[in-house]
Amino acid sequence: MSLKQSALIALAVSLASISAWELYWRGQGYWPTLNDDKDLWAVHRARVEEATEKDFVIVGSSRAYFDIQVGAFEAATGRKPIQLSATGSSPLPAFHDIVRNTDFRGTVIMGVTPPLFFSTTFPMAPPWERIQGKVDHYQERTYAQRLNYPLSAFLQQNLVFMSGDEEEWADDIDLKSLLGRIRLGNRTGAPQMPPFYFFGEVSADRNMRMTPQTVTDTALANSVARVWAFFGKGAPPPDKDATMAFFLSDLEAFRARGGSLVLVRCPSNGGFREAEKHVTPRTDFWDDLVAQAQVPAYHFEDYESLKGLTCPEESHLSGPDADYFTQELVRLMQADGAIPNR
Amino acid sequence: MLFNSLIFIVFLAVVLALYYAPLLNWKGKKGMLLLASYVFYGLWNPPLVLLLWFSTVVDWVAGKKLAVEENPHRRKGWLVLSMVVNLGFLSFFKYGDFFLKNFTWLVNQIGWDFQPAPLDIILPMGISFYTFQTMSYTIDMYLKRTERARTFLDFALYVTFFPQLVAGPIVRAGDLITQFYEEKKATANQFIWGLFLLTIGLFQKVVLADTLLADAADTVFGAGKLLHPVDAWTGTLAFSGQIFFDFAGYSTCAIGVALMLGIFLPDNFRYPYASLGFSDLWKRWHITLSSWLRDYLYIPLGGNRHGILRMYVALMVTMLLGGLWHGAAWTFIVWGGLHGSYLILERLQRRYLPFKITARNGLFLAFTTFSCVNITWVFFRAREFSTAWDMITSMLWLRTGGEKTLELATIVQVLVVVTAMFLCHWVMRDRSMKEVAAKTSPWVLGLAWGVMLFLIFLSQGSGEQFIYFQF
Numbered sequence: 001m002s003l004k005q006s007a008l009i010a011l012a013v014s015l016a017s018i019s020a021w022e023l024y025w026r027g028q029g030y031w032p033t034l035n036d037d038k039d040l041w042a043v044h045r046a047r048v049e050e051a052t053e054k055d056f057v058i059v060g061s062s063r064a065y066f067d068i069q070v071g072a073f074e075a076a077t078g079r080k081p082i083q084l085s086a087t088g089s090s091p092l093p094a095f096h097d098i099v100r101n102t103d104f105r106g107t108v109i110m111g112v113t114p115p116l117f118f119s120t121t122f123p124m125a126p127p128w129e130r131i132q133g134k135v136d137h138y139q140e141r142t143y144a145q146r147l148n149y150p151l152s153a154f155l156q157q158n159l160v161f162m163s164g165d166e167e168e169w170a171d172d173i174d175l176k177s178l179l180g181r182i183r184l185g186n187r188t189g190a191p192q193m194p195p196f197y198f199f200g201e202v203s204a205d206r207n208m209r210m211t212p213q214t215v216t217d218t219a220l221a222n223s224v225a226r227v228w229a230f231f232g233k234g235a236p237p238p239d240k241d242a243t244m245a246f247f248l249s250d251l252e253a254f255r256a257r258g259g260s261l262v263l264v265r266c267p268s269n270g271g272f273r274e275a276e277k278h279v280t281p282r283t284d285f286w287d288d289l290v291a292q293a294q295v296p297a298y299h300f301e302d303y304e305s306l307k308g309l310t311c312p313e314e315s316h317l318s319g320p321d322a323d324y325f326t327q328e329l330v331r332l333m334q335a336d337g338a339i340p341n342r
Numbered sequence: 343m344l345f346n347s348l349i350f351i352v353f354l355a356v357v358l359a360l361y362y363a364p365l366l367n368w369k370g371k372k373g374m375l376l377l378a379s380y381v382f383y384g385l386w387n388p389p390l391v392l393l394l395w396f397s398t399v400v401d402w403v404a405g406k407k408l409a410v411e412e413n414p415h416r417r418k419g420w421l422v423l424s425m426v427v428n429l430g431f432l433s434f435f436k437y438g439d440f441f442l443k444n445f446t447w448l449v450n451q452i453g454w455d456f457q458p459a460p461l462d463i464i465l466p467m468g469i470s471f472y473t474f475q476t477m478s479y480t481i482d483m484y485l486k487r488t489e490r491a492r493t494f495l496d497f498a499l500y501v502t503f504f505p506q507l508v509a510g511p512i513v514r515a516g517d518l519i520t521q522f523y524e525e526k527k528a529t530a531n532q533f534i535w536g537l538f539l540l541t542i543g544l545f546q547k548v549v550l551a552d553t554l555l556a557d558a559a560d561t562v563f564g565a566g567k568l569l570h571p572v573d574a575w576t577g578t579l580a581f582s583g584q585i586f587f588d589f590a591g592y593s594t595c596a597i598g599v600a601l602m603l604g605i606f607l608p609d610n611f612r613y614p615y616a617s618l619g620f621s622d623l624w625k626r627w628h629i630t631l632s633s634w635l636r637d638y639l640y641i642p643l644g645g646n647r648h649g650i651l652r653m654y655v656a657l658m659v660t661m662l663l664g665g666l667w668h669g670a671a672w673t674f675i676v677w678g679g680l681h682g683s684y685l686i687l688e689r690l691q692r693r694y695l696p697f698k699i700t701a702r703n704g705l706f707l708a709f710t711t712f713s714c715v716n717i718t719w720v721f722f723r724a725r726e727f728s729t730a731w732d733m734i735t736s737m738l739w740l741r742t743g744g745e746k747t748l749e750l751a752t753i754v755q756v757l758v759v760v761t762a763m764f765l766c767h768w769v770m771r772d773r774s775m776k777e778v779a780a781k782t783s784p785w786v787l788g789l790a791w792g793v794m795l796f797l798i799f800l801s802q803g804s805g806e807q808f809i810y811f812q813f
Binding site for chain 1: 343344347348349352384385386387388530531534535537538541549553554557745746747748749750751753754755784785787788789791792793795796797799800801802
């Protein structure tokens with residue numbers, strides 16, 4: 001046995017195959033992207049511990065994530081916000097974590113996507129579990145995990161094949177995702193989710209921006225819209241009483257220590273907006289939330305400058321529109337005194 | 343720190359560089375390994391390093407006293423001190439909540455309305471492994487089976503040696519401490535073989551356990567409803583493969599990393615799913631634990647020296663406690679009880695229905711053993727008895743109307759991997775990997791090694807913790 005020879009062959013085979021794999025996927029139009037994962041969330045959650053009363057924290061679902069652009073917000077306010085929104089999630093667990101586990105007394109901007117905000121307080125339900133998993137990871141992460149993350153992030157930002165995102169996109173290229181695409185009929189008879197393709201890219205400062213392809217490729221945008229329709233069909237009815245009570249309890253504690261909260265209803269269009277009107281009518285949900293919370297609140301339909309914005313896939317703004325939305329939102333909030341002028 | 347993490351690659355590179363650089367003498371290298379081991383452990387939860395230190399100091403002192411003390415009562419006293427400290431830690435950290443919960447249930451049954459707050463004790467990673475390892479030293483010292491460690495540094499490194507600290511193999515003092523007395527340096531072949539073992543271990547963990555099997559097992563055991571027999575069997579087979587690849591993967595990594603330092607660790611697995619019966623299984627599965635239980639529990643309980651009935655009792659007690667060692671839950675005790683029952687039934691069969699094992703019936707016997715082992719895994723994996731009962735009744739086709747929860751592609755994937763695993767164990771059961779590698783062309787070995795590396799990169803892995811860390 002010549003182990004040295006075997007080791008050299010193994011090195012050559014692995015380097016050649018990994019390089020070919022990387023080049024192949026780059027040739028298919030992929031580019032290296034950072035994963036939107038719990039480790040990245042935890043890095044930014046840690047910033048809340050040091051934040052002052054002049055700082056801003058954004059919580060919410062993917063709309064607050066895509067539509068409030070970190071750079072545009074910083075340019076308008078002079079302070080870089082801490083973006084803690086998470087896709088497909090209720091904002092309540094993250095707000096609860098900030099209220100109960102930190103001394104933060106600055107401004108929390110809470111994105112309200114009514115079907116998610118009012119969805120549930122059940123810990124195992126996806127809108128709750130997705131963000132609670134990130135909160136738990138922050139509380140429990142080890143020093144080894146903290147040290148590991150910069151290495152992992154470096155590779156993600158430089159190698160296409162490091163694309164195993166937590167979202168499990170239909171176009172991920174890790175082994176599990178590739179095998180998951182093999183379908184042999186529908187044995188379980190469960191409704192089949194339409195393919196959910198990657199349509200937003202996150203940066204190290206946790207700014208989420210819609211990819212330009214989603215704006216220009218109607219087929220891609222429509223495929224994402226079909227995913228929203230799929231989720232909408234399977235969603236249980238909202239639990240307004242439990243979610244409202246949970247939120248108001250945390251809000252009371254947050255205000256008592258001097259914190260400020262702003263509610264923001266980001267744009268949605270088309271079939272998604274119609275479904276929202278049916279499931280969570282504005283008067284019963286948003287208006288009642290604002291009335292009970294008694295905090296500054298901004299609904300995109302109330303402002304001429306915001307109501308005309310179009311979401312390519314019915315739920316999120318394109319990058320340039322998100323920049324505009326952010327600037328306009330900040331201008332409105334500053335004009336109302338909801339947040340200080342820079 | 344996990345073997346399947348990027349930070350471990352950096353850590354290992356630094357340790358190897360310091361180990362092989364001409365900067366330190368052997369004592370300095372051992373000191374460096376000890377410090378690295380504390381860093382390895384402390385990066386998980388720094389305060390819990392204190393437990394390691396305490397356990398190390400107590401057993402070092404006990405060992406030192408046992409080496410010179412001749413008075414039997416005092417000798418027993420030092421042994422008891424070590425046992426109380428180690429088993430006390432284990433009882434408090436691992437079984438505190440379990441004991442409290444059962445105590446509460448018991449007193450509630452007799453009418454006392456006692457509702458204590460849960461203790462919520464953090465379980466120190468690897469506590470079951472290192473306490474058993476240190477206890478073996480003190481017990482062996484008491485029984486005069488081993489020499490006292492020459493220096494505190496040697497002993498502390500024995501307790502803490504990072505490759506096997508958190509999930510074994512559980513190494514006896516005589517097998518490891520003595521290796522620290524003389525300067526160790528891996529030969530080029532040993533180093534490369536260690537690297538190969540590290541690759542095999544990571545492949546088992548990252549590709550086979552986490553990527554190909556874990557989801558099916560999690561889906562089935564987390565379904566919370568009665569399942570179709572095919573789904574129940576697929577989930578159980580998936581877990582059967584997952585736990586083997588996960589744990590054997592860790593052991594293989596540990597053995598490989600140690601070998602890269604020139605240190606030999608014992609085998610922990612020898613193709614257990616091709617076992618011909620349950621005695622054979624326990625000589626092949628988690629070998630270092632089963633030999634520990636045999637030497638420090640089964641034999642002291644009488645072993646086979648006091649008649650058949652006493653032997654069966656010793657066997658059952660050993661397996662029940664072995665089950666409890668794995669986790670603080672009644673499901674683990676049932677798992678141990680099932681294995682105890684299998685061992686007793688096997689002995690009865692040998693006594694009253696003996697038969698000769700041939701090549702033909704051997705495969706059938708291995709398959710039967712594997713099938714019976716799968717039944718026990720249901721109790722090991724299920725969090726509640728209701729889940730286990732639903733699974734077992736589904737698997738035995740005793741209830742109908744179970745739901746299908748796995749897609750056909752997943753079932754095919756699991757069956758292909760598990761069948762390949764079973765056949766591989768059968769082919770390899772009387773061979774060693776080194777022996778097979780020696781007969782393989784360097785080109786084929788290199789190609790297989792390269793493909794494994796490629797698949798590890800392709801799987802990426804999300805740094806999933808090894809299952810046995812929780813034990």
